[in-house]
Amino acid sequence: MKREAIRVCILRVGGTNCDAETKRAFDDLGVKAEIIHFNELLRGRKQLADYDLLVFPGGFSFGDYVRAGAIWAKWFIAKLGKNLEEFMDQEKPILGICNGFQILVEAGILPGFEGISKYPEAALATNVPPGYNCRWVYVKNENRGKCVFTSKIPEKSVLRIPVAHSEGRFVFPKEREKNLLERLLENDQLVLRYCHKNGEPAEGEYPANPNGSFYDIAGICNSTGTVLGLMPHPERAYYGWQLPDWTRLKKVPNYADGKLIFESVIDYLTRKF
Amino acid sequence: MRFKARVEVSLKPGHSDPEGETTARALRELNYPVKNVGVSKVYTVFFEASSKTEAEEMVDEMCRRLLANPTKDDYKFEVEEIE
Numbered sequence: 001m002k003r004e005a006i007r008v009c010i011l012r013v014g015g016t017n018c019d020a021e022t023k024r025a026f027d028d029l030g031v032k033a034e035i036i037h038f039n040e041l042l043r044g045r046k047q048l049a050d051y052d053l054l055v056f057p058g059g060f061s062f063g064d065y066v067r068a069g070a071i072w073a074k075w076f077i078a079k080l081g082k083n084l085e086e087f088m089d090q091e092k093p094i095l096g097i098c099n100g101f102q103i104l105v106e107a108g109i110l111p112g113f114e115g116i117s118k119y120p121e122a123a124l125a126t127n128v129p130p131g132y133n134c135r136w137v138y139v140k141n142e143n144r145g146k147c148v149f150t151s152k153i154p155e156k157s158v159l160r161i162p163v164a165h166s167e168g169r170f171v172f173p174k175e176r177e178k179n180l181l182e183r184l185l186e187n188d189q190l191v192l193r194y195c196h197k198n199g200e201p202a203e204g205e206y207p208a209n210p211n212g213s214f215y216d217i218a219g220i221c222n223s224t225g226t227v228l229g230l231m232p233h234p235e236r237a238y239y240g241w242q243l244p245d246w247t248r249l250k251k252v253p254n255y256a257d258g259k260l261i262f263e264s265v266i267d268y269l270t271r272k273f
Numbered sequence: 274m275r276f277k278a279r280v281e282v283s284l285k286p287g288h289s290d291p292e293g294e295t296t297a298r299a300l301r302e303l304n305y306p307v308k309n310v311g312v313s314k315v316y317t318v319f320f321e322a323s324s325k326t327e328a329e330e331m332v333d334e335m336c337r338r339l340l341a342n343p344t345k346d347d348y349k350f351e352v353e354e355i356e
Contacts, residue, residue, distance in 0.1 A: 067342060074339050106342065119337060123344040130291035173344045174287045212289070 008033035009051035018058035056100030069102030101229030112222035128212030146188040146225035148268040159257035161232035192219035234258030283313035
């Protein structure tokens with residue numbers, strides 16, 4: 001399909017706060033992105049099926065009550081689970097950034113070893129060290145080619161993207177931690193890991209790993225590679241002028257590393273449909 | 274029949290509890306001989322069901338579907354009938 005025919009649904013509810021910059025990133029790529037309130041889908045004024053890409057942006061949906069992302073995740077699955085499954089069956093991509101990643105995990109969509117699970121198979125727990133952490137980090141692309149959001153990023157290359165969250169520590173159930181990690185690696189569902197500037201693994205060390213995530217996990221995809229959830233904010237690292245040191249750079253680049261994630265998925269859509 | 278449930282959600286053993294650790298440290302700074310602090314969340318739910326058994330099943334399902342994430346949380350609850 002042509003770029004200008006691609007329709008992106010950026011969903012929001014009360015507490016969502018990264019929808020505008022996410023839309024701006026997609027606008028820059030020449031696709032048609034719309035910010036849609038969840039109620040518009042619930043009331044049938046908008047149909048999920050009319051869109052080619054679904055995005056759960058960052059923020060604090062429903063005040064992060066119960067657990068970050070939990071309320072929206074369960075509500076979405078209860079009311080629009082069937083529509084979501086149809087969307088996923090067509091291999092239309094879904095992106096969850098920060099709170100969006102928390103939603104996808106709470107909804108059982110990620111890691112989604114065998115499709116959508118009834119109960120969550122992982123969690124994004126309170127950061128270690130505790131508290132809200134907003135900083136630029138380095139993440140390494142560990143995906144071997146399954147994830148449609150990293151096709152334009154060479155394997156093992158390092159991206160600089162900021163994180164901003166207090167519940168981002170990726171964990172599996174303790175007793176199955178090793179098995180599930182093996183499964184994640186085997187299925188090529190590991191996408192991004194926190195690392196040092198030179199690409200060396202963070203190995204849980206703060207601040208390279210900003211939240212104590214198991215295996216330095218920053219982002220994973222589902223078993224088909226069409227759903228990506230990540231804690232870092234690529235929309236905040238889209239333009240060169242968003243870089244924290246842009247005033248000190250001799251030459252400010254037009255774009256920053258986050259753009260590659262958006263570009264990859266748009267490339268997937270133009271080729272696939 | 275009307276019921277009241279008290280649901281307590283806490284972290285499973287083995288999962289780190291940064292909130293509890295920070296609180297324990299603060300209590301030690303206040304000179305209390307505190308070893309550990311565990312943080313739980315308590316929900317009081319008022320609802321209707323046709324029997325106590327159904328009420329308990331309903332609360333169990335509420336926990337599994339929303340109030341707890343089985344990856345890291347344990348939960349327990351008490352249900353009582355109210356006027």
